[in-house]
Amino acid sequence: MLAVYKKELRGYLTSMIGYVFIAFVLAIVGVYFTAYNLTSAYPEFGVTLSAVSFVFLIITPVLTMRILAEEKKQRTDQLLFTAPVSVWKIVCGKYLGMVTILFIPMAIICTYPLIMGKYGTISYPMAYTAIFGFFLMGCGNIAVGLFLSSITESQIIAAVLTFAVLFICNVIQGIESFIAQTASASLISILIMAVILCLIIYRMTKDTLVTIIAGLVMAGTAIGLFLWKSSLFEGAIQKFMEIFNITGHFDGFVGGVLDMSGIVYMVSIILIFVFLTVQSIQKRRWS
Amino acid sequence: MIEVRNLVKKYGQQTAVDHLNFTVEQGKIYGFLGPNGAGKSTTMNMITGYIASTEGEVYINGHNILEEPEKAKKCIGYLPEIPPIYPEMTVWEYLSFAAELKKIPKGEREKAICNVISQTKMEDMNHRLIRNLSKGYKQRVGLAQALLGYPEIIILDEPTVGLDPKQIIEIRDLIKGLSKRHTVILSSHILSEVSAVCDYVLIIDHGKLVASDTPDNLSKLMLGSNSLELTVKGQEEDIRKALDLVEHIEDAVFHNSPIENAHEITIKTTGQEDIRENIFFALADGKCPILKMQSTNMSLEDVFLKLTDDKEEENVSSL
Numbered sequence: 001m002l003a004v005y006k007k008e009l010r011g012y013l014t015s016m017i018g019y020v021f022i023a024f025v026l027a028i029v030g031v032y033f034t035a036y037n038l039t040s041a042y043p044e045f046g047v048t049l050s051a052v053s054f055v056f057l058i059i060t061p062v063l064t065m066r067i068l069a070e071e072k073k074q075r076t077d078q079l080l081f082t083a084p085v086s087v088w089k090i091v092c093g094k095y096l097g098m099v100t101i102l103f104i105p106m107a108i109i110c111t112y113p114l115i116m117g118k119y120g121t122i123s124y125p126m127a128y129t130a131i132f133g134f135f136l137m138g139c140g141n142i143a144v145g146l147f148l149s150s151i152t153e154s155q156i157i158a159a160v161l162t163f164a165v166l167f168i169c170n171v172i173q174g175i176e177s178f179i180a181q182t183a184s185a186s187l188i189s190i191l192i193m194a195v196i197l198c199l200i201i202y203r204m205t206k207d208t209l210v211t212i213i214a215g216l217v218m219a220g221t222a223i224g225l226f227l228w229k230s231s232l233f234e235g236a237i238q239k240f241m242e243i244f245n246i247t248g249h250f251d252g253f254v255g256g257v258l259d260m261s262g263i264v265y266m267v268s269i270i271l272i273f274v275f276l277t278v279q280s281i282q283k284r285r286w287s
Numbered sequence: 288m289i290e291v292r293n294l295v296k297k298y299g300q301q302t303a304v305d306h307l308n309f310t311v312e313q314g315k316i317y318g319f320l321g322p323n324g325a326g327k328s329t330t331m332n333m334i335t336g337y338i339a340s341t342e343g344e345v346y347i348n349g350h351n352i353l354e355e356p357e358k359a360k361k362c363i364g365y366l367p368e369i370p371p372i373y374p375e376m377t378v379w380e381y382l383s384f385a386a387e388l389k390k391i392p393k394g395e396r397e398k399a400i401c402n403v404i405s406q407t408k409m410e411d412m413n414h415r416l417i418r419n420l421s422k423g424y425k426q427r428v429g430l431a432q433a434l435l436g437y438p439e440i441i442i443l444d445e446p447t448v449g450l451d452p453k454q455i456i457e458i459r460d461l462i463k464g465l466s467k468r469h470t471v472i473l474s475s476h477i478l479s480e481v482s483a484v485c486d487y488v489l490i491i492d493h494g495k496l497v498a499s500d501t502p503d504n505l506s507k508l509m510l511g512s513n514s515l516e517l518t519v520k521g522q523e524e525d526i527r528k529a530l531d532l533v534e535h536i537e538d539a540v541f542h543n544s545p546i547e548n549a550h551e552i553t554i555k556t557t558g559q560e561d562i563r564e565n566i567f568f569a570l571a572d573g574k575c576p577i578l579k580m581q582s583t584n585m586s587l588e589d590v591f592l593k594l595t596d597d598k599e600e601e602n603v604s605s606l
Contacts, residue, residue, distance in 0.1 A: 076371040077371070081336070086357060285338050
């Protein structure tokens with residue numbers, strides 16, 4: 001694991017990508033910091049970070065696109081996966097390498113509240129909680145990018161997919177408001193999702209019978225529950241979509257709250273996507 | 288050492304490797320021979336645990352490659368078809384990374400790297416970026432990586448591709464030298480290479496093992512027996528009469544010869560005895576002068592072509 005970690009770290013720091021990443025994060029945060037906190041003398045650093053959370057949309061793909069896609073394309077994954085190291089150790093090494101690169105600008109950002117402190121009274125715990133939340137959110141985004149890089153051989157596709165997924169996660173609150181809060185709207189959305197799920201099942205198993213049974217079970221359960229207690233469905237689709245709202249879970253930290261549910265959410269995102277990455281690599285070896 | 292049992296790999300409907308069985312013993316060089324797309328690389332990828340098999344098992348030193356991958360992979364050094372090198376690293380950096388990945392203890396790493404570098408003759412290239420190396424040197428970097436730490440089993444997928452003739456000879460000598468302490472499996476579609484280097488040849492075609500034996504035995508086996516080619520002057524009847532007196536002749540086929548009053552004859556012999564002297568005396572008694580006599584041995588090349596061609600014909604007829 002250490003070998004892969006060191007290799008990734010060196011790879012980022014001897015090429016442009018690492019420095020572009022660090023410089024871009026620092027530049028954007030720096031501009032907002034100057035505008036909000038220095039020029040306007042606004043005492044809450046969390047709000048600044050909340051305003052720049054979009055930076056991850058642009059910068060995560062830059063960091064993650066090559067991480068596994070390039071190995072596959074250049075066939076260097078043959079070295080990694082025939083070495084006496086397990087797949088999850090390789091994936092963890094790569095992931096931690098990227099997190100370390102993210103940590104560098106975050107460490108520099110940690111000095112910003114100190115600068116503010118020189119000119120007035122600010123709450124350090126609030127500011128550092130927000131920075132911690134911001135860092136966690138970045139780690140979550142990187143995990144998503146890591147996974148998307150593992151499913152394709154092309155860096156471009158990995159980058160575009162990562163951007164698209166993170167963008168949707170970012171604007172999902174807006175999409176939620178398009179759908180009515182009523183129970184029947186939720187039921188329809190759930191049925192549409194069931195159909196999509198059935199198509200995925202069919203794509204993977206190529207078995208009509210299994211697909212039909214799965215579809216009937218899903219539709220039956222949804223309709224049955226709806227008939228039994230339709231109040232369950234009120235706003236259900238919004239609750240479901242809220243799961244994908246990564247930026248939304250950062251909001252707690254912005255106010256300076258060490259939000260347990262936010263931490264659990266981000267850590268779950270990281271674990272799930274690292275796990276999925278390992279699975280997608282294993283799957284490729286088996287198919 | 289390596290045991291391959293009933294190995295099958297299917298890509299969708301396509302069967303790349305079809306129920307392959309063989310065992311590899313210690314201290315020998317094995318050659319994997321087959322036309323392009325025969326399933327050589329796929330088999331090697333399965334032995335090294337890069338891809339999983341659809342059916343069947345691979346045991347490395349008694350460890351199943353899928354169940355105990357780390358123990359099994361530790362015994363193997365692998366050079367894939369395309370050397371797995373990082374262009375943005377220097378040769379030294381790359382080999383250090385590979386050494387760490389292969390869990391060579393920290394104290395021994397530097398020595399191990401120096402050893403493989405001198406063995407692959409890359410002393411001057413240490414601090415060059417791999418990106419800037421020629422194809423032959425890239426291949427050598429890959430080879431150095433496979434040799435790193437001297438694992439018991441070394442698997443090389445077409446190791447001499449892209450090398451110049453001098454380098455090819457060097458690499459062959461290197462591989463021969465390895466067999467003293469290691470088991471080597473190499474794949475190739477270059478026959479001279481296999482017959483020059485290998486102790487044992489496995490010929491595969493369409494994912495199936497069509498033959499496995501030593502190169503010498505294979506040549507003998509394919510011929511069934513030895514055969515002689517003669518050009519003899521005289522009438523066919525006289526020659527036949529004379530040849531009837533010689534033992535161990537299975538069959539004599541007469542062809543027309545460009546030389547007047549002469550015949551070209553292909554004689555198949557049974558058994559291992561050399562009957563050339565007997566034929567000479569018999570024909571001398573029959574007053575039929577021998578113009579030319581030559582014993583023919585099928586080269587590995589002929590064996591290979593025959594085996595792989597037969598397969599194709601069978602396939603065509605089965606369609």
